[in-house]
Amino acid sequence: MSNIIPFEYQGQPVRFSTDGWLNATEIAARFDKEPYGWLVSVETVAYMVALAQGLGLSLNNRILQEIKEINGLDVSRSATKARILRLCKSTGLVKTKPGPADIGGGTWLHPKLAVVFARWLDIEFAVWCDLHIDALLRGELSDYQQFENARKALSDQNERGSFAGRELAKHRWTKPPLEAQLEYWRDQIQLKLGLEVA
Numbered sequence: 001m002s003n004i005i006p007f008e009y010q011g012q013p014v015r016f017s018t019d020g021w022l023n024a025t026e027i028a029a030r031f032d033k034e035p036y037g038w039l040v041s042v043e044t045v046a047y048m049v050a051l052a053q054g055l056g057l058s059l060n061n062r063i064l065q066e067i068k069e070i071n072g073l074d075v076s077r078s079a080t081k082a083r084i085l086r087l088c089k090s091t092g093l094v095k096t097k098p099g100p101a102d103i104g105g106g107t108w109l110h111p112k113l114a115v116v117f118a119r120w121l122d123i124e125f126a127v128w129c130d131l132h133i134d135a136l137l138r139g140e141l142s143d144y145q146q147f148e149n150a151r152k153a154l155s156d157q158n159e160r161g162s163f164a165g166r167e168l169a170k171h172r173w174t175k176p177p178l179e180a181q182l183e184y185w186r187d188q189i190q191l192k193l194g195l196e197v198a
Contacts, residue, residue: 009128022114025106031121035107038120039088040081042070051112052091063090
């Protein structure tokens with residue numbers, strides 16, 4: 001995933017990548033659910049295949065044939081669930097990343113799946129999610145992004161201030177010997193040439 005942006009929903013972070021992908025593992029846990037429960041649904045895989053086609057993603061004929069076959073299978077069997085999960089991942093609309101969810105690990109969903117997934121979790125969260133993904137994709141700055149911009153500006157200014165402070169300290173220590181050197185050579189010129197040097 002590219003850079004991760006946390007928004008806040010009901011006082012807790014909801015992580016999106018900068019290109020709108022949703023960390024499904026992290027948010028599902030808030031609703032006592034797991035993405036797996038949503039991903040092994042026949043309706044979910046059918047939606048993903050239709051969405052992938054609508055987005056122009058290439059799906060091979062084997063995937064399209066398997067979708068037709070799944071409708072007649074017993075979805076309570078673990079082999080069927082594994083097949084559905086594999087098909088979901090083959091659409092390119094689901095990514096998994098190892099590691100804890102709070103540092104970017106887990107299951108990530110394409111921005112176009114976030115609201116459908118959010119509806120499965122909670123309708124109010126779905127509306128919130130829809131609004132934030134839209135703002136993210138249109139490039140509107142979130143509060144967090146505004147905060148990050150302000151933090152970077154302050155950090156840059158502090159760095160410039162530190163540099164200026166180091167230069168000022170160096171100036172304080174190097175100025176007296178330079179002044180002494182200037183006085184010495186001024187005295188030398190006046191002694192040898194009898195000139196008044198300013």
